[in-house]
Amino acid sequence: MVLVPTVTIAHAATTEIVVLDLTAIAAIFAFLENIQGTFVVVLPDTNCLTPDDAWVSESPQLLVSNATKLVSLISDSTGNSLEDPHSLSFGSLNRMVALDYVIKSGNHYIAYTDGSAVKRRGLDGTEDITITNGLPDPRGIATDCVTGNIYYADMQKPIIAVSNTEGTSHKVCLKSPQVKKPFSLALNTRKGVLYFSDLGKGGIFSYSMDCTGGYARYIASAHAASGLALDDNAQVLYWTEFYKREVKLYNIQSGGVRAISITDRNYYMRKPFGLTVLGNYLFFTSWENGCIGRIPKHGGEIRAVSCNRNANLQGISHVHSPSVCRRPSGSCGYCPRPRFCMLSSDRRGSFECVCPEGFISSGSGCTLRNEDFILVSARHSIMALSLQGSSSWIAKLPLPPQENIIALDYDYTGKKVFWTDVKTKKIYSAKLDGTNMEVLLSHDSSRDQCRLCHPDGLAYDWTNGQLYYTDYASGEICYINVKMYGKKTPQRVLNGLHWPRAIVVDPRNRKLYFSEWGTVPRISSLSIGNRYPQALISTNVTWPNALTISRDRSKLYFGDAGKDYVASYNLYSRRVYPLSSTPHIFGIDQYTERYNQQYIYWSDWQLGVLKQSVNGGRIQQLATSSDVYRASGIRVFSRR
Template structure:
């Protein structure tokens, strides 16, 4: 159950009780006030809530399974409240009840159709219709049909900012249109009928509405009738009827082949003005009721129309049916799944002229699907950033939400575990299994044991320092005999520092447990160790020796040292003409996915390369190699929470990130003002940190947008490697 109470600034607070439990305050990731709440839908284990933020602005939010933590689903939805939103507009003369133009497609899980105000103001001629197949996780415009019912090309394409708009309650009330609303029924899965307008590049004005039908749950639409009509389904969707609006008529149109052709039946000698067409609940029969009135003197009439004769009493048999599976057309994989489940229906073939009948029981079978991006929505505190393709969109931290997505739960006992979001949550009710579940699902982390500081660790060749995050203090770590320390690593659990000195040609470790003795882990057969990477799960230390062109690995105590990848013989990466190792620089480990990554300054083929942690030659793969992105790739790090790879390039003067496979590259910071020679980078919570030789300091900015760029430390000559460590960085 839900209730709201008043708060300051005329705002309201929404309270939610889940499964009869105590009321909890609903949380919305926005700094805007909630002036009014409207529950648009509360089915399928989630709540769609319209939240009115000012006189004309209403956003749609979707809850988690508890109904208390909401994420933004869609901005600027059409919502009216006679005592609140849009109450001072023309709608107050035609509507006395609240409504939102959001249609749940009956009988199919997760599909909704919504109307969005194009410019945020109530203009019925400037709207756009959007459809979602994952319960509001992602919305897309509806593609207009290529031609109309008369065979004329519509010339309406998405790349022209043109799509199909379907009318709902707003235009049913609008005096200039008075159209019928969207029709979908559980008895006719996949069939949706609506009044709509195409050629709506900028405005609906001057475009006459027509009738549109989809038989595949909104993936493809066709215009089936010109002009405005009332319509309904019968015989489990096997029969469609329509009657013209606003005209005196005695004709009813019917189609038995899913709108491909229409036939006319005269239902009486007298023409009447029709106000609707009804059938029995369940849409099982072929009997319809037309209700209207005589004119000019108003007098109600109800006329029963029996269309059983259309099928000549021929009952459908096995060959008259086909299997049909609803699917999300934006996935592009053709897997035939909705909310992680493949459901197969038996439907009558469009050209089978036979009767389903009252007793028709539609066979259904279902199975779970592998998890993909479509099975996840943005978690609380994150919002969708649309990409070049529907499923390339990512959930990014919403800095305006005020939510600390990295916070450890208040109750988290030592030895216990908690879940840390990656920005996604599986849609409640989604039953997918395996697949990309590990990629988008939360990380399971151990609760912190004791209190350790969260800090930056950096080297200035002859000194290693630690900058404590939070209290902004700096301390020098007393490491012995530093001469030219280039690379650093740290074991958070063991409280041990690893460093490589290219002048002395060794790798050492010292644990900060009161000892002042450093252990030599590797010496001899070293020329220029420029990068260290720790796999804390298996206690392996990886390092890049640029002088010998090798990547080696050893245990954190120096045992079992061996060459993992050898580039000294000019080996070529499979399926390329690039050397495995030419001028390697930085290295980073990704234990969660069993991979290592390294950068290479190769003059001919600069690149970022990925391989399995065991160095399998067949696993070596170039993932970033365009000279638009890398020329002198220096720093390299992984944002484990967001599953992103970040790098800094000292020639191109930028910091960029991509997916872990190198796709979907984005620029965070660029230009000689803030990145004239970036060297090392690290990610901490919502920020990216980097060292820069020319600026002689440590800088930071938002890891996604580059906003909030600032100096963390300045006046740091000879600044080199940088790492960030916290209680969750090696969990």
């Protein structure tokens, strides 16, 4: 049997992926006629074709996405007979804009954007993994067929970043002001170079695939380059101009840039969007009239493969396969976590084991850039922020993407972070470098009297290893001893509470402070070993989310997400002192900097991470809500 090329079409408005035969192009557009929305079409790699351009491919699969199903249709050499389709459920997706193939250790995956996330899934329907999420507008995806790394661009953030195929280690390549509105991506694995279009800067740029190239190199002017494609054989980069109805090329060897001479008598190229190289032709999508057009690579008349005004087509890219991947000599070998393998842009096209963003080399491993930092939970991940403004950095801890992180705390001596996930109903711990991750307590393993249902608050007592937590659903405060080996058995401290939220421990005075959201919102104290809490604050509070204690144990600092304010409470005078207003506070912590300057730090869902003197005054924004998505739990740590 001679097999025909494969096509992948991703539909943004609905949720299904269908695999079709490229030679049966009429069947593809008959399918598209019944679907409204945006598509991404993936055509086969140039090197899959025979020399006579007979449209013969190594792969029989055509993937047409409309994103809850992946349907594979196999055809014979004529393309007329099709076997029964094989469906693959993709679940419920929000908005699929772009996709590409990932190949790692002989396994084939699809990497794709889903609303605010970048995900990957095996072609056999297994290993559905979230690579990253919390992105406001992910647009471009390009996969490295050598290492399996996934590069992605977010136009609104704006950012270009790379992740390994497990989604545990990430590195930021470019961010504002180096990029304004990054859109399309293309990879040159021969040279270790990343190419991208920037709609905000109006140009095409290149950058090192290992993300160490300093500033991006300007290649050419491009008013609105929505499509980007690399001819790997000829080492030529092509792009479409969305408003000018033209295609340009950049010769990587000579450095020359020119427009391709085209004839478009029937106006097929109306707002060209995507672009790919296939054999001796360039194929483009027309965003305005729903056409897939074909142009000879060196110029000529445009022919329409097919047109459908209802299709609303977008990007086109080629399928990677092991036989056509341009692999440099050498390899990374084994990269100890959290390092991951990346291609370098030097002439040898060498490999490097690199540390994730915000980490530096430490022996064979990686460590945060310094030991003074802020930890913030960002729903799906835990972020670390520099405490010193002169060396500002933001790092994502190299952990698998989480479902919904709320509370966190940190053992500075053991260099271990603890966090709760209210969706998985678990409490976790791990080293800062992502190693030694374990589940400390889960809903299934907890006892009836301390059933883990919705763990909202977390507080670590470093003097005895007891980790306290509040459970919003069960109305309990319990603890586990993390220094005990084996199974952690929770012990109840208090029950009968009404929606307990934040909690903080004072080891020196053996006290707990906690908040409740219930019918009588309040902040209370409890002497450890006692079962009778004392209400401290019960007026002018609605949703007391945030709570911490000063270093000298004389004050509480708290925030109310219902009343939208931050305040302090003097434990001796029992008076509340308002400090500032904030839209939606979630967590808070206090820290004394140099020269005894005292500050409070808090997280806000709308504003990110903020800092203010304990005496009030100017508020500093340390990270935006784009940097830290849904900032929740927060802790500040220092060697001092």
